[in-house]
Amino acid sequence: MDSEHQTMETFLRWAAEIGVSDSTDPSRSHDSCLGNTLSVADFPLAGGRGLGAVRELRKGELVLKVPRNALLTTESMVAKDQNLRDSVNLHASLSSTQILSVCLLYEMSKGKSSFWYPYLVHLPRDYDLLATFGDFEKRALQVEDAVWAAEKAIAKSQSEWREAVTLMKELDLKPKFQSLHAWNWASATISSRTLHIPWDSAGCLCPVGDLFNYDAPGDDSNTSEGPETVNNAEEAGHVVETQSERLTDGGFDGDANAYCLYARRNYQLGEQVLLCYGTYTNLELLEHYGFTLDENSNDKVFIPLETSLYALASSWPKDSLYIHQDGKPSFALVSTLRLWLTPQSQRDKSVMRLVYAGSQISVKNEILVMKWVAEKCRSVLKDLPTSIQEDRVILQDIDKLQDPELRLEQREVEAFGSEVRAFLEANHLWDLINGEFCGKIKRIMSKWRLSVQWRLRYKRSLADCISYCNVKINNLSGT
Numbered sequence: 001m002d003s004e005h006q007t008m009e010t011f012l013r014w015a016a017e018i019g020v021s022d023s024t025d026p027s028r029s030h031d032s033c034l035g036n037t038l039s040v041a042d043f044p045l046a047g048g049r050g051l052g053a054v055r056e057l058r059k060g061e062l063v064l065k066v067p068r069n070a071l072l073t074t075e076s077m078v079a080k081d082q083n084l085r086d087s088v089n090l091h092a093s094l095s096s097t098q099i100l101s102v103c104l105l106y107e108m109s110k111g112k113s114s115f116w117y118p119y120l121v122h123l124p125r126d127y128d129l130l131a132t133f134g135d136f137e138k139r140a141l142q143v144e145d146a147v148w149a150a151e152k153a154i155a156k157s158q159s160e161w162r163e164a165v166t167l168m169k170e171l172d173l174k175p176k177f178q179s180l181h182a183w184n185w186a187s188a189t190i191s192s193r194t195l196h197i198p199w200d201s202a203g204c205l206c207p208v209g210d211l212f213n214y215d216a217p218g219d220d221s222n223t224s225e226g227p228e229t230v231n232n233a234e235e236a237g238h239v240v241e242t243q244s245e246r247l248t249d250g251g252f253d254g255d256a257n258a259y260c261l262y263a264r265r266n267y268q269l270g271e272q273v274l275l276c277y278g279t280y281t282n283l284e285l286l287e288h289y290g291f292t293l294d295e296n297s298n299d300k301v302f303i304p305l306e307t308s309l310y311a312l313a314s315s316w317p318k319d320s321l322y323i324h325q326d327g328k329p330s331f332a333l334v335s336t337l338r339l340w341l342t343p344q345s346q347r348d349k350s351v352m353r354l355v356y357a358g359s360q361i362s363v364k365n366e367i368l369v370m371k372w373v374a375e376k377c378r379s380v381l382k383d384l385p386t387s388i389q390e391d392r393v394i395l396q397d398i399d400k401l402q403d404p405e406l407r408l409e410q411r412e413v414e415a416f417g418s419e420v421r422a423f424l425e426a427n428h429l430w431d432l433i434n435g436e437f438c439g440k441i442k443r444i445m446s447k448w449r450l451s452v453q454w455r456l457r458y459k460r461s462l463a464d465c466i467s468y469c470n471v472k473i474n475n476l477s478g479t
């Protein structure tokens with residue numbers, strides 16, 4: 001048995017001893033907290049390590065219960081350590097997430113003497129969240145909004161770290177636990193693994209409960225949009241309500257004094273059991289969790305729009321003007337463009353009524369709208385440094401570089417495009433091709449891959465939008 005497997009067994013036994021359980025039967029053996037509904041398994045195509053169903057599960061069935069005393073929260077950590085409690089109390093100006101980060105690093109610094117050691121050893125050592133991106137990976141995102149989001153995330157992490165350094169010094173943390181690198185690790189752990197609790201906005205780390213990988217809310221989740229689905233405010237309100245209900249697959253149950261997690265649908269034996277952490281676009285998933293989804297019905301593709309258009313769109317928030325991942329322009333974007341492309345002199349009451357009802361103004365106007373959107377997407381695509389096809393090739397090349405088994409021929413290396421060559425040059429890797437890259441390079445490569453994956457998905461949505469508009473134009477021209 002390998003040591004990873006052994007420590008996982010130790011962890012599951014420890015969790016069982018403190019009351020974590022996937023069974024409602026209190027007489028079950030304490031050898032492991034899993035085995036009745038779930039087991040730890042690897043799902044290479046959907047999040048890596050995760051939890052699989054050990055039998056058929058019914059929607060709504062309780063699949064895991066984690067008692068309050070097992071949760072890692074600021075409250076539970078300071079309760080076990082007077083020194084930590086006294087120091088934390090002197091830093092009320094820090095946010096609850098900063099405090100939780102410091103507590104986590106403090107707990108890590110205790111090593112084996114930490115109560116949570118069996119859990120802490122299973123936390124990932126590295127993360128791919130935007131805040132951990134270097135310059136190369138950041139620039140590889142290409143799209144201005146995304147590069148800006150990465151810059152903001154990096155700057156935020158640095159300034160939060162600077163603010164927390166005094167507390168870490170007072171706690172006498174070893175230099176390696178006080179470093180920006182350690183801070184980024186703690187912040188990423190909290191961002192990507194905490195669950196909501198009512199008494200601390202920083203959330204809690206939930207042993208075993210944080211092994212669930214992510215599933216986006218179902219396809220019906222974007223039905224709150226568009227005249228086809230929502231015709232009035234009452235209906236819209238109903239959709240919002242059902243959406244927020246769908247976002248919770250569990251939560252802290254005050255009566256049970258435990259975090260309770262439920263199956264969000266029926267599962268077959270062996271299937272991965274997933275949790276919906278919330279409704280995120282791909283850029284948000286990358287920022288907060290370090291991955292993107294090829295199929296994400298909550299994704300939103302933003303394109304640069306004219307200032308006068310934003311001014312006109314005062315009835316709809318700016319962030320409602322986007323293109324869905326499948327290429328369909330949003331209801332608000334189409335409505336705003338219908339009005340914007342109508343000459344000022346013709347914007348009378350009847351036109352305004354049609355616009356706010358989400359209806360077409362005229363065939364001519366609708367064709368103008370579709371042509372405008374298609375042209376905009378074309379121009380955005382043209383201005384980006386690489387095409388969809390080139391990005392696909394870059395991803396294949398990254399795969400080749402990441403494959404330790406693959407021996408690359410000289411001609412293959414010479415055929416690499418400029419971005420791959422720039423990566424190899426920037427990291428002095430030309431001589432190392434066909435050798436084993438060090439951990440640091442592997443980590444940069446995995447972030448770079450995510451950037452290319454993200455921008456490729458963005459471009460595919462724009463290309464799909466062009467096709468969507470062309471079909472609409474053809475249909476309208478025939479009417």
Ligand SMILES: C[S@@+](CC[C@H](N)C(=O)[O-])C[C@H]1O[C@@H](n2cnc3c(N)ncnc32)[C@H](O)[C@@H]1O
Nearest residue numbers: 046047048049192193210211212213214289291
């Ligand atoms: C709460 S943890 C889930 C367990 C995690 N896989 C582990 O091994 O500890 C969340 C992290 O899992 C990964 N993840 C979750 N769902 C994913 C998905 N659908 N696709 C890719 N990665 C996913 C991401 O790295 C994310 O930050």
